Amino acid sequence: MTTTTAKAGEDSAAPAAEIQSSARRRRPRSQARTALAFLAPALLTLLALRLLPAGLAVVDSLRHHSLVDGVTRFVGLANYRDLFGxxxxxxxxxxxxxxxxxxxxxxxxxxxxxxxxxxxxxxxxxxxxxxxxxxxxxxxxxxxxxxxxxxxxxxxxxxxxxxxxxxxxxxxxxxxxxxxxxxxxxxxxxxxxxxxxxxxxxxxxxxxxxxxxxxxxxxxxxxxxxxxxxxxxxxxxxxxxxxxxxxxxxxxxxxxxxxxxxxxxxxxxxxxxxxxxxxxxxxxxxxxxxxxxxxxxxxxxxxxxxxxxxxxxx
Known part of the structure; x- marks a missing residue:
């Protein structure tokens, strides 16, 4: 009888421990989502006003717009070579x-x-x-x-x-x-x-x-x-x-x-x-x-x- 009771207690304790462990795992994820929600406006602003223009500047620096035919062409590092000279x-x-x-x-x-x-x-x-x-x-x-x-x-x-x-x-x-x-x-x-x-x-x-x-x-x-x-x-x-x-x-x-x-x-x-x-x-x-x-x-x-x-x- 005592053994049966002990086994029942162990069986009931196991799901409780699993629930607590699962709750502990979910808590950091919930905190991370909350933190990301608060940071999202700043991150989007940084992306739109800093990182994206910087990337476009690098891409544009590899092009050249001809005043003769009005066509923009990819010229690679030619602009940099001209600058250094x-x-x-x-x-x-x-x-x-x-x-x-x-x-x-x-x-x-x-x-x-x-x-x-x-x-x-x-x-x-x-x-x-x-x-x-x-x-x-x-x-x-x-x-x-x-x-x-x-x-x-x-x-x-x-x-x-x-x-x-x-x-x-x-x-x-x-x-x-x-x-x-x-x-x-x-x-x-x-x-x-x-x-x-x-x-x-x-x-x-x-x-x-x-x-x-x-x-x-x-x-x-x-x-x-x-x-x-x-x-x-x-x-x-x-x-x-x-x-x-x-x-x-x-x-x-x-x-x-x-x-x-x-x-x-x-x-x-x-x-x-x-x-x-x-x-x-x-x-x-x-x-x-x-x-x-x-x-x-x-x-x-x-x-x-x-x-x-x-x-x-x-």
């Missing part, structure tokens, strides 16, 4: 690399300095922080117009130089000054924006780290170098990478202020793409330049990310 393309690459080599460290260093300053508590800190951040709220085209007025030969900047007894400067009309004038403009726009990310990173650093370093007898500079910078590595890496991508895509100030001149000194790659596509009318040639611009940006970003994150991950 085009001196104007290499001039744009040199200008873009020089621009990025100067503007990226300048913006990140200024943003870091302002973040360290405005992270302190003093009278008017929030007001000054808002004033530094304000330029990012102005559309790039409007910012370009404002600085175009400042850079005029009879504009406010030359008026200030005249008061100081200094000669007037050509700014945007000089091949040796125009690119640096754009760098100042873009820094005025971008520094406050990147500063906010670094302030958020500074506020995430525990105060106990600074207290422990102070007890060891370190001064303010040593605490900044040995405590702040290592713990701020991830926000700094994000700011540097995002800033690099942003500056590779600068277009509106160049179009409105210099048109790539004078003498090609401000012909950044993004503006050169626009010129080839809409001024020259060779869309497929411009698409090939877009692909190379993206590849160059990704390569530089990968190096930056590795340099910023590599030691910290080891």
């Amino acid at each position: 085009d001196p104007q393309f290499w001039q744009s690459v040199r200008v873009t690399l020089l621009f990025s080599l100067i503007v990226n460290p300048l913006q990140v260093l200024c943003a870091l300095g302002l973040a360290a300053l405005f992270n302190r508590r003093f009278a008017g800190a929030r007001l000054w922080r808002s004033l530094v951040f304000a330029p990012i709220a102005v559309p790039p085209a409007v910012s370009a117009v404002i600085w175009g007025i400042l850079y005029r030969p009879e504009g406010p900047l030359n008026a200030v130089l005249g008061v100081l007894g200094l000669p007037s400067q050509p700014f945007l009309t000089s091949p040796s000054q125009a690119l640096y004038a754009l760098i100042v403009l873009m820094s005025w726009v971008g520094v406050g924006y990147w500063m906010t990310f670094l302030i958020a990173g500074l506020q995430d650093i525990p105060q106990e780290c600074y207290d422990a370093a102070a007890m060891d007898g370190t001064n303010a500079w040593q605490r900044f170098v040995h405590v702040t910078l290592p713990l701020l590595r991830r926000p700094l890496a994000f700011v540097l990478v995002a800033d690099t991508v942003s500056n590779f895509l600068v277009f509106a100030p160049v179009q409105l202020l210099t048109g790539g001149g004078p003498e090609g000194s401000t012909n950044l790659l993004m503006y050169d793409v626009f010129r080839r596509a809409y001024s020259v009318g060779d869309i497929h040639y411009a698409q090939a330049e877009v692909v190379l611009l993206v590849a160059l940006t990704l390569a530089i970003v990968a190096v930056q990310y590795r340099l910023m994150q590599g030691k910290g991950e080891e």
Whole structure:
């Protein structure tokens, strides 16, 4: 009788265990479906606005539209071969690399300095922080117009130089000054924006780290170098990478202020793409330049990310 009862209990326990096991298997599937439902709008947007246009750009870069017979033909890598043999393309690459080599460290260093300053508590800190951040709220085209007025030969900047007894400067009309004038403009726009990310990173650093370093007898500079910078590595890496991508895509100030001149000194790659596509009318040639611009940006970003994150991950 006891054996029969035990067997009956085992028989009833087995289906219960199977039911629980089946429920545990169904739960992850249900969670995965729910997560996919929430992610679907973002994934579809990414596919429609990023991945699909990127794929079409690659396909179009392998074609050529003839103005003679109006036929679009597949030409393979011919557009890329023509680009690599085009001196104007290499001039744009040199200008873009020089621009990025100067503007990226300048913006990140200024943003870091302002973040360290405005992270302190003093009278008017929030007001000054808002004033530094304000330029990012102005559309790039409007910012370009404002600085175009400042850079005029009879504009406010030359008026200030005249008061100081200094000669007037050509700014945007000089091949040796125009690119640096754009760098100042873009820094005025971008520094406050990147500063906010670094302030958020500074506020995430525990105060106990600074207290422990102070007890060891370190001064303010040593605490900044040995405590702040290592713990701020991830926000700094994000700011540097995002800033690099942003500056590779600068277009509106160049179009409105210099048109790539004078003498090609401000012909950044993004503006050169626009010129080839809409001024020259060779869309497929411009698409090939877009692909190379993206590849160059990704390569530089990968190096930056590795340099910023590599030691910290080891």
